[in-house]
Amino acid sequence: MQEDDSDKPNAKTVPSGPSAALANGSLRRRLLFGFALVVVLIAIIAAAWWFVIGERYVSTDNAYVGADVAQITPQVGGMIAEVPVTDTTTVTRNQVLARIDQADARLAYEQAQANYGLALRHVSQYFANVQQASATVAARQADLQKATLDYQRRLMLIHAQAISSEQLSDAKTAFDSARANLAAAQQVLAANEALVRGANVSHNPEVLAAKAALDTAKLNLERTVIRAPFDGVVAQMSVQVGQRVSVGQVLMTLVPTARVYVDANFKENQLADVHIGQSATLTSDLYGSNVIFHGRVVGVGGGTGSAFSVIPAQNATGNWIKVVQRLPVRINLDPRELARHPLRVGLSMNATIDLRK
Numbered sequence: 001m002q003e004d005d006s007d008k009p010n011a012k013t014v015p016s017g018p019s020a021a022l023a024n025g026s027l028r029r030r031l032l033f034g035f036a037l038v039v040v041l042i043a044i045i046a047a048a049w050w051f052v053i054g055e056r057y058v059s060t061d062n063a064y065v066g067a068d069v070a071q072i073t074p075q076v077g078g079m080i081a082e083v084p085v086t087d088t089t090t091v092t093r094n095q096v097l098a099r100i101d102q103a104d105a106r107l108a109y110e111q112a113q114a115n116y117g118l119a120l121r122h123v124s125q126y127f128a129n130v131q132q133a134s135a136t137v138a139a140r141q142a143d144l145q146k147a148t149l150d151y152q153r154r155l156m157l158i159h160a161q162a163i164s165s166e167q168l169s170d171a172k173t174a175f176d177s178a179r180a181n182l183a184a185a186q187q188v189l190a191a192n193e194a195l196v197r198g199a200n201v202s203h204n205p206e207v208l209a210a211k212a213a214l215d216t217a218k219l220n221l222e223r224t225v226i227r228a229p230f231d232g233v234v235a236q237m238s239v240q241v242g243q244r245v246s247v248g249q250v251l252m253t254l255v256p257t258a259r260v261y262v263d264a265n266f267k268e269n270q271l272a273d274v275h276i277g278q279s280a281t282l283t284s285d286l287y288g289s290n291v292i293f294h295g296r297v298v299g300v301g302g303g304t305g306s307a308f309s310v311i312p313a314q315n316a317t318g319n320w321i322k323v324v325q326r327l328p329v330r331i332n333l334d335p336r337e338l339a340r341h342p343l344r345v346g347l348s349m350n351a352t353i354d355l356r357k
Contacts, residue, residue, distance in 0.1 A: 056354060056355055056356050057352050057353065057354060057355065058266060058270040058271075058273075058274065058352070058353050058355060059350065059351065059352040059353075060264055060265060060266050060267070060270070060350075060351055061348070061349075061350045061351075062264070062265040062266075062326065063262050063263065063264035063265065063282070063331075063348070063349040063350065063351040064262070064263055064346060064347065064348060064349060065260050065261075065262055065284075065343045065344065065345055065346060065347040065349060066260065066261055066262065066263050066345060066346075067255055067256050067257070067259060067260040067261065067345050068256065068259070069235075069253050069254065069255050069256070069345065070229055070230070070232075070253070070254045070256070071250045071252075071253055072097055072098075072226060072228075072250070072251050072252045072253065072254055073247075073248050073249060073250055073251060074098075074100060074223070074226060074245050074246075074247060074248075074249060074251065075220075075223045075247060076100060076105065076220050076223045076224060076247065077100075077244070077245060077246045077247050078100040078101050078104065078105070078224065078244070078245065079100065079101045079242065079243070079244050079245075080098060080099070080100060080101075080239055080240065080241055080242060080243045080244075080245060081099045081100060081101045081102075081241065082096075082098065082099040082241065083097075083098045083099075083237075083239060083240060083241055084096055084097070084098075085097055085098075085234050085237070085252075086234065086237060087234055087235060087236070087237050087252075088233060088234065088235070089233070089234045090232075090233050090234075090257075091228045091231070091232060091233070091234060091254070092228065092231050093228055093229070093230050093231055094227045094228060095227060095228045096225060096226070096227055097226045097227060097228055097234070097251075097252065097254075098226040098239060098251060098252075099224060099225055099226070100223075100224040100225075100226070100245070101224070102221060102224045105217070105220050105221040105223075105224050106221060108217045108220065108221075109214075109217040109218055109220075109221045111217070112210075112213045112214040112216070112217035112218075113214060113217075115210050115213060115214070116207075116210040116211055116213070116214045118210070119204075119206050119207045119209070119210035119211075120201065120202075120207055120210075122206060123195075123196070123201050123204040123206055123207050124201055126192060126195040126196050126204075127196050127201065129192040129195075130189070130192040130193055130195075130196055132192075133185065133188045133189035133191075133192045133193075134189055136185045136188065136189070137182065137185045137186055137189050139185075140178065140181045140182035140184075140185040140186075141182055143178040143181060143182070144175075144178040144179050144181075144182045146178070147171070147174045147175040147177070147178035147179075148175055148178075150171050150174065150175070151171040151172055151174070151175040153171075154167060154171040226251070228254060229254070230254070230256050230259075231256065231257070231258055232254040232255050232256040232257055232258075233254070233255045233257055233344075234252055234253070234254060234255075235252070235253045235254070235255050236252060236253040237251070237252040237253075238250065238251060238252065239251040239252065255344070255345055257338070257342045257343065257344065258335060258338055258339065258342075259335075260333065260338065260343050260344075260345065261295075261298075261330055261331060261332050261333060262282060262295065262330075262331045262333065262349050262351060263301075263328040263329070263330055263331075264280075264328070264329045264331055264349070264351035264353075265305075265326040265327070265328050265329075266326060266327060266329055266353075267324050267325075267326055268304075268324060268325050268326065268327060269324065271300065271327055271329070273355040274297065274300065274329060274353055274355065275297065276297050276298060276299060276300070277296060277297060278296065278297045278353050278354060278355065279294065279295070279296055279297075279353075279354050280294070280295045280296065280297060280331050280351055280352060280353045280354065281293070281294060281295075281351075281352050281354075282294075282295060282331065282333070282349050282350060282351045282352070283349065283350045284343060284347055284348065284349050284350075285347065285348045285349075286343065286344075286347055287341055291341050293333050293334065293337050293338075293341070293349075294333070294334050294337065295331040295332050295333040295334060296331065296332055297329055297330070297331055297353060298330050298331065298332050299329070299330040300327060300328075300329050300330070301327045301328035301329070301330075303327075304325040304326060304327055305325075305326065305328075306325065329351075329353070331351060331353075
């Protein structure tokens, strides 16, 4: 005996035949229409993003803070007497970084001072010698004049046989001696004048040489105190008290935190519209996205990193694989923003350049 399914309360009626096909087709069309609508919306959003943002900006997270650091080296050798700073110390311009023992430099300076004083006295004596030699020449000229007159008188008297030949010979000898003495005095005067010609005491070559030696000794004495060339932070310190250092030896590195920049390494296909002077915005991993730095493009690198590597890539080989290269773009930052939020060399940055400005 068969039971009637229509009497069951939970029985469902399943459409069949042409009506079921129509229902399935309508559902498929709605799904396709919804999918097409989503695709169109995504395309519209992508196009709007490209024209509003993508075409105007280029960005990269391959950017790092850099700075023109200074290696602190002594200009005179000696033993380190004091090092008042350590790594991470923040210093200002002209602040003392290290002191070299001044004993030898001070002795050299005092010796140069003494030599300079002697040179002044020697040159002053040269001028006095010129005056003395001039007076001697005048005296020898008077002697020659007297000897000339005596000799001329005796020549006149010898014809009258009023004097003897011996007296005439003595007068001739005195005349020749006076003339020779005058010539000698004139040579001495010329020699003394050559020592002082064309300059006064302070500009005499001998004094100038002693003054240069004194200035050098003074400079070496001042160089025993090593000072910071600019504001910054001490890093890589490798010196300690009692160590003997030589000229040019690296004692520490000074990082100018107020004058850092960012080298942003953009892909080569992003650089067609990048030019010097364009504005840029940057964020750092140190402060997060809440702190925005502003800067300007000041230069584009002259070559890729692979081109300047120790072993450049050999792209002419048969196993060549194309790799998108990157060029560094130098961006200077606003000093006022750096003063509020200091950065350190090597920190990671996110850089975005506005191509339309």
